Amino acid sequence: MSGAAPHLGAEGATPAAKGQTTYVDAIREGLREEMARDERVFLLGEDIGVYGGAFKVTDGLIAEFGEERVIDTPISETAIVGAAVGAAMMGMRPVAEMQFIDFISCAFDMITNFAAKSRYRHGVGVPLVIRGPSGGGVHGGPFHSQNPEGYFAHTPGLKVVQPATAYDAKGLIKAAIRDDDPVLFFEHKFLYRRIKEELPAEDYVVPIGKAAVRRAGRDLTVVTYGAMVWTALEAAKTLEAEGIDVEVVDLRTLFPMDENTVLESVAKTNKAILLHEATRTGGIGAEIAAVLSERCFEYLDGPLVRVTAPDTPVPYSPPLEEAFLPNAEKVCRAARALAAY
Numbered sequence: 001m002s003g004a005a006p007h008l009g010a011e012g013a014t015p016a017a018k019g020q021t022t023y024v025d026a027i028r029e030g031l032r033e034e035m036a037r038d039e040r041v042f043l044l045g046e047d048i049g050v051y052g053g054a055f056k057v058t059d060g061l062i063a064e065f066g067e068e069r070v071i072d073t074p075i076s077e078t079a080i081v082g083a084a085v086g087a088a089m090m091g092m093r094p095v096a097e098m099q100f101i102d103f104i105s106c107a108f109d110m111i112t113n114f115a116a117k118s119r120y121r122h123g124v125g126v127p128l129v130i131r132g133p134s135g136g137g138v139h140g141g142p143f144h145s146q147n148p149e150g151y152f153a154h155t156p157g158l159k160v161v162q163p164a165t166a167y168d169a170k171g172l173i174k175a176a177i178r179d180d181d182p183v184l185f186f187e188h189k190f191l192y193r194r195i196k197e198e199l200p201a202e203d204y205v206v207p208i209g210k211a212a213v214r215r216a217g218r219d220l221t222v223v224t225y226g227a228m229v230w231t232a233l234e235a236a237k238t239l240e241a242e243g244i245d246v247e248v249v250d251l252r253t254l255f256p257m258d259e260n261t262v263l264e265s266v267a268k269t270n271k272a273i274l275l276h277e278a279t280r281t282g283g284i285g286a287e288i289a290a291v292l293s294e295r296c297f298e299y300l301d302g303p304l305v306r307v308t309a310p311d312t313p314v315p316y317s318p319p320l321e322e323a324f325l326p327n328a329e330k331v332c333r334a335a336r337a338l339a340a341y
Contacts, residue, residue, distance in 0.1 A: 019198050020196045020197060020198050021166050021170075021196060021197065021198070021199045022166060022192065022193050022194075022195065022196045023163075023165070023166045023169050023187075023191045023192050023193070023194070023195040023196070024055060024056065024057055024187075024192040024193055025166075026166040026167070026169040026170035026199060027057055027131075027169050027170065027173050027187060028057055028058065028059065028060075028061070029170055029199070030169070030170040030171070030173035030174045030177075031043065031057075031058065031061065031095065031173060031177075032061060032064070033174065033203065034093075034173075034174055034177045034178070035061070035064075035065055035069065038093060038177075040091065040092050040093045041069075041092075041093045041094075041095065041177055042065075042068070042069040042070070042071065042087075042092065042093075042094055042095070043058060043061065043069065043070045043071065043094075043095045043096075043097065044070075044071040044073050044080055044083065044084060044094060044095075044096055044097070045058075045071075045072075045073055045080060045096055045097030045098070045099065046072070046073055046074075046075055046080075046097070046099045047072060047099065048061075048062075048070060048071075048072060048097050049062040049067060049070045049071065049072040050062060050072065051072075053097065053099075054099045054100070054133075055133055055189060055192055057097070057187075057192075058070060058097070076106075077098060077103050077104065077106035077107045078106050078107050078109075078110060080096050080097075080098075080107070081096055081107035081110045081111060081115075081128075081130065082107070082110050084096040084128050084130070085110060085114055085115050085118075085126055085128060088115075088125075088126045088127050088128040088182075089118070089124055089126060093127050093128075093129075093177055094128055094129070095128075095129045095130075095131060095177060096128065096129070096130045096131070097130075097131055097132055098130065098131070098132030098133075099132065099133075100132065100133055100140075100143070100144045101132040101133055101134040101146070101148060101186060101187075102134075102143055102144055102145070102146045102148065104130065104132065104148060104184075105148065105151075107130075108151070111130065111152070111155075111158070111182070111184075112152070112155045112158075114126075115128055115157070115158070115182040116155050116156065116157030116158045116182060117157055118157075119157065119181060120156075120157060125180040125181055126181060126182050127177075127179060127180050127181065127182075128182045128183070129173070129176045129177055129179075129182075129183050129184075129185055130182070130183075130184050130185065131173070131176075131184075131185035131186075131187060132185075132186070132187065133187050133188070133189035133192070134146065134147050134148070134149070134162075134186045134187065134188055134189065134226075135147055135188040135189055135190055135226065135227055135277055136190070136277065136314050136321055136324070136325055137189075137190040137227070137321070137325060138189060138190060139316065139318050139321060140189075140314075140316075141314065141315075141316035142313035142314045142315070142316065145314040145321075146278075146314060147186075147226075147276070147277050147278035147279075147309075148278075149162060149184070149186055149254055149278065149284065150278055150282055150283050150284055152184050152255070153254045153255035153284060153287070155255075157181065157182070158181075158182055158183070158184060158255065159176070159179065159181065159182070159183040159184070159208055159209075159253065159255060159256065160183075160184045160186070160253070160254040160255040161176060161183060161184070161185055161186070161208060161252060161253045161254065162185075162186040162187075162188070162225050162226040162251075162252070162254060163187070163206075163226075163252060164188075164191070164195075164214075164225065164226055164227065164229035164230065164250050164252070165195060165197060165229075166195055166196055166197045166199060167197055167199060167206070168206050168212075168252055169187065170199060170204075171204055171205050171206030172185065172205075172206045172208065172252065173185060174203075174204075174205045174206075175205040175206055175207060175208050176208065178205065179208060183208070186226065188226045188227040188277075190227050191226075191227055191230075195230070206252070208253050208256075209253045209256050209257075209258055210252065210253065210258050210261075211249055211250060211251050211252055211253070211257075211258035211261040211262065212249070212250045212252060212261075213247065213248070213249055213250075213261065213265065214229060214232075214233060214248040214249070214250045215232075215233060215236055215246065215247060215248040216247055217236065217245040217246045217247035217248070217269060218245045218247070218268070218269060219244050219245045219246065219269060219271070219339055220244070220246055220247070220269050220270075220271035220272065220273060220302075220335060220338055220339060221246075221247045221248075221249060221262075221265040221266050221268075221269045221271065221272045221273070222235070222236070222246055222247070222248050222249070222272075222273045222274075222275050222331065222335075223249045223251065223262055223265075223266075223272060223273070223274050223275065223285075223288055224248070224249070224250065224251070224274075224275040224276060225250055225251040225252065225254060225276065225284070226276075226277065227277060228275050228276055228277055228326060229248065229250045231275070231326060231327060231328050231331060232246070232248045232275055232331060233248055234328040235328040235329075235331035235332050235335065236248055238328065238332055239332055239335055239336075242336070244335055244336070244339045246335060247265050247268070247269055249261060249262055249265050251284075254284055257287070257288075257291075259291055259295070262288060262291070262292070263291075263292070263295055263296050266292055266296050266299060266300070267296055267299040270299055270300060270301040270302070271300070271301055271302045271338050271339070271341070272288075272292060272300075272304055272305070273305045273306075273307055273331065273334050273335060273338065274286075274288050274289055274304065274305065274306045274307070274308075275306075275307045275308070275326060275331060276308055276326075277308070277309055277325060277326055278308065278309060279308060279309045279310065279311050279312070280306060280308040280309065280310060280311050281311050283306075283308055285306045285308055286306070289304040289306070292304055301341070302338050302341035303338070303341070305334050305337075305338050307326050307330055307331050307334050308326060309324055309325060309326060310324065312324065
């Protein structure tokens with residue numbers, strides 16, 4: 001899997017074909033397998049038990065593992081994460097769900113000042129996973145559509161991942177649960193039932209900290225992650241018909257970032273677009289641009305270009321949200337200008 005694209009599956013809102021697994025079901029499969037493998041793994045969050053979660057990620061798990069391992073909590077993200085940190089310090093492996101990842105900000109202090117620093121301060125690891133739906137495209141408005149990964153990718157001690165495929169969603173959630181330090185697991189809600197593929201029957205994990213080249217190309221590189229991987233691939237298909245050959249790098253892990261895969265790609269193509277759905281200033285794209293400027297400057301034949309959301313809250317209005325979000329046409333416009341530079 002390292003550095004290469006698996007079969008990515010087909011997009012569309014139709015149910016998965018026989019033998020195929022959706023992105024949301026892949027996460028559930030990963031949780032189920034890890035709970036069966038390790039009795040220390042348990043889940044906690046708002047409405048994750050009887051109701052099965054707001055997006056049904058944990059549907060059916062309470063019937064299989066019981067209410068002591070699939071725990072419905074009060075509506076308090078601080079309490080959820082605080083309880084999970086304590087349980088992790090005592091040897092358990094909690095997986096805490098944020099019903100919408102936007103509200104992870106309520107637990108920011110607990111995550112960044114306790115979980116992230118515990119190993120550094122007194123040598124105690126916090127094997128905690130915090131997972132939940134992020135991103136827009138579903139008209140959720142400013143409180144249910146955010147992409148807050150940049151806040152946490154700035155925090156030493158955390159690992160931050162965001163899968164784009166069903167294969168990676170399962171493999172990375174399993175790797176996150178097995179990790180001995182805190183992992184934030186961002187799931188783009190637009191992908192839950194639109195992305196599907198056939199998954200291996202055998203146990204597997206996707207290594208944290210390793211990017212994947214989803215499409216090889218020679219003219220320029222698009223570095224991205226999450227739902228924007230599909231946007232980049234759509235743009236690449238359009239650009240191919242125009243004679244522009246685009247390479248697409250899926251980061252998969254945002255922190256620690258696989259800098260070498262990014263550098264190798266840009267050293268080959270000599271031009272780079274940094275694409276993410278999160279707002280522009282201080283985003284992951286800015287960090288990648290800094291790395292490329294420091295370590296790949298002599299290979300660059302054009303400016304580093306960011307395609308991102310603007311620095312505003314996510315609009316609720318569907319036409320405004322469409323204007324706000326990056327899309328394939330915006331990537332194509334940037335790529336045409338860069339290719340002609």
